[in-house]
Amino acid sequence: MKISTLIALTTALFLTACASIDLRVAPSVAKDINKDTTISQPDVLYQETPQSKSIIVGSQVYATVNSCSLIQRYRVRTNSDFSSALNLFKNRAFLMGGKWVTIVHHSETGIPANVNMGGQTDIMLREGTLLSNSPFLTTIVGDIYDCPCNINSCSGR
Numbered sequence: 001m002k003i004s005t006l007i008a009l010t011t012a013l014f015l016t017a018c019a020s021i022d023l024r025v026a027p028s029v030a031k032d033i034n035k036d037t038t039i040s041q042p043d044v045l046y047q048e049t050p051q052s053k054s055i056i057v058g059s060q061v062y063a064t065v066n067s068c069s070l071i072q073r074y075r076v077r078t079n080s081d082f083s084s085a086l087n088l089f090k091n092r093a094f095l096m097g098g099k100w101v102t103i104v105h106h107s108e109t110g111i112p113a114n115v116n117m118g119g120q121t122d123i124m125l126r127e128g129t130l131l132s133n134s135p136f137l138t139t140i141v142g143d144i145y146d147c148p149c150n151i152n153s154c155s156g157r
Contacts, residue, residue, distance in 0.1 A: 039122070039123070039124050040124075041078070041088065041124045045087070045088050045091045045092070046078075046080055046084040046085075046087050046088050047084075047087055048087055049087070049091060051090075051091055051094040051095075052087050052090035052091045052094065054094060054099070055090040055093050055094055055098060055099065055100070055101055056099065056100045056101070056147075057086075057090070057100075057101050057102075057103065058100060058101075058102065059102060060102045060143065063100050063102055063143075063145045063147070066100070066147050066148075067147065067148055068099070068100050068145035068146060068147035068148075069145060069146055069147075070143055070144075070145055071096060071097065071098055071144045071145060071146050072096070072143075072144055073104070073141065073142070073143050073144075074089070074092065074093070074096075074141070074142060074143075074144050075122075075139065075140070075141045076088055076089045076092065076124060076138075076139070076140045076141075077122060077123045077124065077137065077138070077139045078123065078124045078137070078138055079123065079134035079136070079137055079138075080134075080138060081108075081136070081138065082106065082108060082138055082140075084138075085138040085139075085140050086103075086140060088124065089101065089140050089142060093142075093144045096144055097146055098144035098145060098146060099145065099146055099147045099149075100144075100145040100146075100147050101142045101143065101144055101145070102142055102143045102145070103140060103141075103142045104141045104142050104143060105139070105140070105141040105142075106138075106139070106140050106141075107138070107139045108136055108137070108138045108139075109136060109137050110135065110136055110137075123137070
């Protein structure tokens with residue numbers, strides 16, 4: 001019994017040593033001049049799409065009245081204006097299975113070349129743009145809900 005356990009542990013140790021990750025191959029993450037991690041997002045996600053139009057933006061009270069359940073709180077930081085950032089948020093909510101979003105926080109600030117990001121490093125850049133050339137930085141925090149379809153929710157407004 002002890003020999004088979006020893007063989008199993010040795011085999012497991014040998015096989016896990018073979019599984020390695022090549023750290024030289026990085027995902028599509030670039031470092032900006034401010035040392036912030038930026039992720040490029042396709043331009044179509046910043047536009048109004050049939051998917052973003054299907055997401056209802058409303059209050060938490062009405063989400064509760066419509067028997068919606070919270071999926072998660074989500075944050076988007078991007079170098080675009082409010083309307084484009086909201087479209088990105090709604091497109092992301094659709095991809096997560098959401099049907100209703102409630103905006104909890106919104107801020108839009110000017111972004112000089114040497115702005116201090118306060119240690120927050122997840123910025124989604126609009127494809128083809130640079131953070132250093134952007135006139136502002138928009139942050140939207142919201143709750144994404146899944147709702148059963150009834151007369152009020154999922155109306156396809």
